[in-house]
Amino acid sequence: MQNIQTYINTHKDRFLNELIELLKIPSISADSTYKNEVIKTAEAVKTQLEQAGCDTVEICKTKGFPIVYGEKMIDKNLPTVLVYGHYDVQPPDPLNLWNSPPFEPVIKETDSHPEGAIFARGACDDKGQMYMHVKALEFMTKTKQLPCNVKFMIEGEEEVGSENLGDFVKANREKLSNDVILISDTGMIAKDTPSITTGLRGLSYVEVEVTGPNRDLHSGLYGGAVANPINVLAKMIASLHDENNHITIPGFYDKVEILSEAERAEMAKAPFSLEAYKKALDIDAVYGEAGYTTNERNSIRPTLDVNGIWGGYTGEGAKTVIASKAYAKISMRLVPHQDWKEITQLFKSHFESIAPKGVTVKVTPHHGGQGYVTPIDCIGYQAASKAYKSTFGKTPIPQRSGGSIPIVSLFEKELKSKTILMGFGLDSDAIHSPNEHFGIFNYLKGIETIPYFYKYFTELSKQK
Numbered sequence: 509m510q511n512i513q514t515y516i517n518t519h520k521d522r523f524l525n526e527l528i529e530l531l532k533i534p535s536i537s538a539d540s541t542y543k544n545e546v547i548k549t550a551e552a553v554k555t556q557l558e559q560a561g562c563d564t565v566e567i568c569k570t571k572g573f574p575i576v577y578g579e580k581m582i583d584k585n586l587p588t589v590l591v592y593g594h595y596d597v598q599p600p601d602p603l604n605l606w607n608s609p610p611f612e613p614v615i616k617e618t619d620s621h622p623e624g625a626i627f628a629r630g631a632c633d634d635k636g637q638m639y640m641h642v643k644a645l646e647f648m649t650k651t652k653q654l655p656c657n658v659k660f661m662i663e664g665e666e667e668v669g670s671e672n673l674g675d676f677v678k679a680n681r682e683k684l685s686n687d688v689i690l691i692s693d694t695g696m697i698a699k700d701t702p703s704i705t706t707g708l709r710g711l712s713y714v715e716v717e718v719t720g721p722n723r724d725l726h727s728g729l730y731g732g733a734v735a736n737p738i739n740v741l742a743k744m745i746a747s748l749h750d751e752n753n754h755i756t757i758p759g760f761y762d763k764v765e766i767l768s769e770a771e772r773a774e775m776a777k778a779p780f781s782l783e784a785y786k787k788a789l790d791i792d793a794v795y796g797e798a799g800y801t802t803n804e805r806n807s808i809r810p811t812l813d814v815n816g817i818w819g820g821y822t823g824e825g826a827k828t829v830i831a832s833k834a835y836a837k838i839s840m841r842l843v844p845h846q847d848w849k850e851i852t853q854l855f856k857s858h859f860e861s862i863a864p865k866g867v868t869v870k871v872t873p874h875h876g877g878q879g880y881v882t883p884i885d886c887i888g889y890q891a892a893s894k895a896y897k898s899t900f901g902k903t904p905i906p907q908r909s910g911g912s913i914p915i916v917s918l919f920e921k922e923l924k925s926k927t928i929l930m931g932f933g934l935d936s937d938a939i940h941s942p943n944e945h946f947g948i949f950n951y952l953k954g955i956e957t958i959p960y961f962y963k964y965f966t967e968l969s970k971q972k
């Protein structure tokens with residue numbers, strides 16, 4: 509690609525500063541206090557897309573936060589790449605664990621990023637990765653090297669389940685028509701080991717409520733004589749895994765995709781150090797489903813995890829009380845062929861059925877979505893593979909991820925195109941955690957690699 513490295517070298521300070529400005533706006537979609545900030549971020553993204561060379565950019569209203577849509581159509585006989593990303597971020601709490609405020613970006617060195625990383629909520633997930641595409645477009649338009657058409661769809665509700673994006677996609681199939689969908693919202697194995705994400709897990713997220721007596725009770729006067737909702741909830745949750753850490757919900761595994769020994773052997777070739785993994789997390793042992801490796805447990809196997817549990821007295825000191833209610837938020841990560849609505853139903857029936865007498869149980873589904881697998885024999889994958897080869901000098905490793913971007917399966921269904929996941933984050937970048945960051949090396953390498961994807965995708969489409 510003519511001049512990409514020179515272009516990046518000339519403009520890298522501006523590339524960093526523009527991202528820093530975007531990271532200063534607290535676009536927390538989950539917290540209504542930040543509503544105006546989320547909308548302000550959509551406007552900032554619109555301005556940047558215009559400056560990068562889109563011919564039209566609109567802010568599309570939804571029932572929730574707006575979707576920024578932009579396009580540059582050069583020739584309708586050429587292929588079209590649709591870029592998806594999100595400008596909303598996770599809440600930053602707990603704030604006291606941040607070494608610098610989450611919306612005051614700073615550049616600091618880390619062990620994984622000796623050349624520096626930008627610390628801010630959203631740096632990696634997903635403002636930084638989304639912005640790589642905006643800068644790659646700028647390069648291609650300013651140097652007249654855009655080889656095909658491009659559309660951008662950047663949403664503001666990914667972190668809260670993309671509730672309005674599905675309707676938008678269904679209502680705008682024509683406008684969004686494309687030959688491939690390109691997303692940078694995942695990770696890579698290591699800075700010197702490029703990888704392409706070939707799978708995302710599905711998700712079912714539920715909340716449960718256990719109610720015992722009609723009011724909080726004195727734990728001496730009533731303790732031992734009535735069901736304590738917190739004790740009961742803890743027991744019910746514990747029963748959801750057996751001694752091999754298999755999930756006990758009847759039917760849960762019925763549709764789970766079974767990988768062949770050959771596929772598992774192929775997966776096991778990806779570089780991975782269990783020692784380094786444990787060290788990075790300060791744990792003395794890993795934990796999980798019997799019969800599977802760590803990388804299998806967090807990608808090709810389904811899971812059930814409590815994300816939050818509360819009830820009773822949690823203030824200072826001690827209060828002797830039996831709470832009337834106990835609650836938990838539970839997520840299930842799903843793998844190909846499991847249907848998230850069916851799993852949600854199985855969970856609900858099972859959880860209600862194991863409630864002992866003396867309590868009532870309510871299960872409320874939140875959001876969910878299907879998993880996704882990108883075939884490695886499609887031209888989108890091949891174009892991405894060649895792009896990494898050009899900029900990293902190595903063929904990337906296909907790798908299934910444990911995370912979820914539930915809307916991707918809907919894209920395939922409604923728009924009939926494959927999604928290519930070119931993630932540039934590292935596992936150590938602390939997405940969703942305090943001190944989230946994104947390596948400057950990764951950011952610039954992303955900007956460098958993306959234009960090659962366009963080039964090779966266009967070439968491979970012509971050969972088809």
Ligand code: BES
Nearest residue numbers: 633666667668669693694695909911912
């Ligand atoms: N970008 C992440 C998903 C991700 C991260 C996938 C790293 C693979 C590797 C996305 O923003 C996210 O956080 N998704 C949520 C689901 C969503 C419905 C809230 C998730 O995976 O928990």
Ligand code: MN
Nearest residue numbers: 633634666693
């Ligand atoms: Mn994301």
Ligand code: MN
Nearest residue numbers: 598633667940
């Ligand atoms: Mn996220």
